[in-house]
Amino acid sequence: MPILSRLFAGKPDPREALRPLWHTVVKVSRAREWYAACGVADTVAGRFDMITAILGVVLLRLERDGDCARESALLTELFVEDMDGQLREGGVGDLVVGKHIGKLMASLGGRIGAYRAALAEGKDAELENAVARNVTLLEGHGPEALARRLRAFAGELEAIPRAALLAGEIAR
Numbered sequence: 001m002p003i004l005s006r007l008f009a010g011k012p013d014p015r016e017a018l019r020p021l022w023h024t025v026v027k028v029s030r031a032r033e034w035y036a037a038c039g040v041a042d043t044v045a046g047r048f049d050m051i052t053a054i055l056g057v058v059l060l061r062l063e064r065d066g067d068c069a070r071e072s073a074l075l076t077e078l079f080v081e082d083m084d085g086q087l088r089e090g091g092v093g094d095l096v097v098g099k100h101i102g103k104l105m106a107s108l109g110g111r112i113g114a115y116r117a118a119l120a121e122g123k124d125a126e127l128e129n130a131v132a133r134n135v136t137l138l139e140g141h142g143p144e145a146l147a148r149r150l151r152a153f154a155g156e157l158e159a160i161p162r163a164a165l166l167a168g169e170i171a172r
Contacts, residue, residue, distance in 0.1 A: 015074045015081075020168030021058070022078040028153075028170060029054040038149055039141025048104075049135040053150060055079055056112040060119065061157040061165065071166055080105065110134075118147075119154050127151060 029050040035042045040050055059075065062068035083104050087097050111134045118127035124147060131143035131150065160170065 014070075015078055018071060018074050018078060018166065021166060022075060022082070022168075024168035024170050025055050025058055025075075026051060026082075033149065034146065038146035039138045040146060041136040041138050043136060046136040051079075052108050052111050053115070053131075053135060054153070056108065056115045057119070057150060057154050057157065058165070059112060060116055061154065061160075062162075063116075064158075065162050068162070068166075076108075079108070115150070119151065124148070124151070 030047070034040045034050050035046070040046045055075070059072050062072045062075075080101055084097060084101055087100050092100055111130075114130035114134060115127070118130045124144075127147040127150065128143040131137075131147045135143070135146060137143065137146070157165065157170070
C-alpha cells in the first residue's frame, strides 16, 4: 500500500507553508482595535478593506526582502482562494465568480500601490489619503488613527525576521 500511496499521491500544495501567515493576516485584520479605535466600519466592505490593508502591508514587507516573490504570489493565491470561497458562500454563481475575483485583485493591486507609495514616503498625509480612499470608515471618523496604526504595524513587521514572518509569527 505505501508504494501505491506514493505513486498516486499528488504533489504537496506549496501554499500550505504560507497558510499560517494567511490565517494570521485574517486574524490581525479582524482585531477589534481597527474597528473600535480606528473607526473602520464593521461591515463586509470594512472587513474586506482591512484584509486588503493588512495583506498589502505584509506583501510590501516581503517585497522589501527582495527574494520573496514566490512566497508573495502564493500568499496572494491564498487570498484569491479565500475570496472565491466567500463569494460562493455568499451566493455568487460560478459564471461570475471569476469576474468578481478579477475586480477584487485589481482592488488589492491598487491598494498595495497606494500603500507602497505612502509608506515609502513616510508622509502621514499621503497615507491618510490612501486610507481615506481605500477603507470604509464610520461616519465621523477620519483616516488619521488608522493611518497611524497601519504605519506602526508596518514598523512592527520590519522587526520580524523573514522566516518568522513567513511562518505567520506576528505578535499581536
